[in-house]
Amino acid sequence: MTQVVWHITMSLDGFITGPDDSMEWAFKYPGPNRLADEVMESTGAILAGRRWYDVASARYSGRQGIYGGAWEGPVFVLTHRPPEAPTDPGITFLTGGLAEAVATAGQAAGGKNLEIFGAGVAAQCLDAGLIDEIVVHLAPVLLGDGVRLYGVAGERRQVELERTDLAESGEGGLTSMRFRVTRG
Amino acid sequence: MTQVVWHITMSLDGFITGPDDSMEWAFKYPGPNRLADEVMESTGAILAGRRWYDVASARYSGRQGIYGGAWEGPVFVLTHRPPEAPTDPGITFLTGGLAEAVATAGQAAGGKNLEIFGAGVAAQCLDAGLIDEIVVHLAPVLLGDGVRLYGVAGERRQVELERTDLAESGEGGLTSMRFRVTRG
Numbered sequence: 001m002t003q004v005v006w007h008i009t010m011s012l013d014g015f016i017t018g019p020d021d022s023m024e025w026a027f028k029y030p031g032p033n034r035l036a037d038e039v040m041e042s043t044g045a046i047l048a049g050r051r052w053y054d055v056a057s058a059r060y061s062g063r064q065g066i067y068g069g070a071w072e073g074p075v076f077v078l079t080h081r082p083p084e085a086p087t088d089p090g091i092t093f094l095t096g097g098l099a100e101a102v103a104t105a106g107q108a109a110g111g112k113n114l115e116i117f118g119a120g121v122a123a124q125c126l127d128a129g130l131i132d133e134i135v136v137h138l139a140p141v142l143l144g145d146g147v148r149l150y151g152v153a154g155e156r157r158q159v160e161l162e163r164t165d166l167a168e169s170g171e172g173g174l175t176s177m178r179f180r181v182t183r184g
Numbered sequence: 185m186t187q188v189v190w191h192i193t194m195s196l197d198g199f200i201t202g203p204d205d206s207m208e209w210a211f212k213y214p215g216p217n218r219l220a221d222e223v224m225e226s227t228g229a230i231l232a233g234r235r236w237y238d239v240a241s242a243r244y245s246g247r248q249g250i251y252g253g254a255w256e257g258p259v260f261v262l263t264h265r266p267p268e269a270p271t272d273p274g275i276t277f278l279t280g281g282l283a284e285a286v287a288t289a290g291q292a293a294g295g296k297n298l299e300i301f302g303a304g305v306a307a308q309c310l311d312a313g314l315i316d317e318i319v320v321h322l323a324p325v326l327l328g329d330g331v332r333l334y335g336v337a338g339e340r341r342q343v344e345l346e347r348t349d350l351a352e353s354g355e356g357g358l359t360s361m362r363f364r365v366t367r368g
Binding site: 013126140142145146157 | 196203344
């Protein structure tokens, strides 16, 4: 059965990007990372938001940069303002509602999992009860600024989780955790 | 040599208290916790801020509530406004500067470590280069609101860490990490 998996790298102080949407801090911890590999191999489709698209296409090779090019499959971006001249045929823009987007992308996953990128779409999915699992790679750094994992304080509600897996990658590097959403 | 160790429990979304300074969410994950025990056994003194004092004394038995009463030693609270009628003889209020407070509390640790509680004093200590290690127990919950681990976005700067230990406590529960501050 298709599971909806939010897959994210985060600083110890809870940022998923640094200042100015920078991601270089997240790329400097050497692998291999068993949990990241497991998520990639079980992913049939990816759903992201417009902010992910803007940053990824401007700086990180867009669709080709996902998992360093090691993953193939359909990528969907949910946005009310699709680009006028999309340049990447591997990306489909969805302009409808959230539940519809998750259903469309989930069907495209062909029995594998649907992976959610970024913070905005993921937080909306959590609020709507649409996320089954969260896989977080916690980087050993305090960033002090950037985009928060789970939005602005007071905007969101409490979500209970259960840690179902734990792995470390690299000497002193990432701490990788898999959680199941149990209530929220 | 006395190490200055920031010891904290945090939600996955980076809060060290829930809304209204609540801490009940942090107490419900069963032990034992090897890293928490190691920190407690190596701690000679504790330094906290006024917010910790107010919350701990109002709700969690103050000095007696620390480690459920299992730890004995001097506790210092750094504040510009000490209480007029302190009721807990186990707590010493310091009203001077930050470095002086860390030196005073560090000497009182008698060769063991100085442990920092709470977020405000710890963030100031990090900014001043006074923290050697951070031990974080990451709880499997998204709180959505509360006091941040490392302050308001944009207030702080980047601090590089190295993870030196990793432990899990309880089935599906806390993920405990020890970090050394390497640059910041």
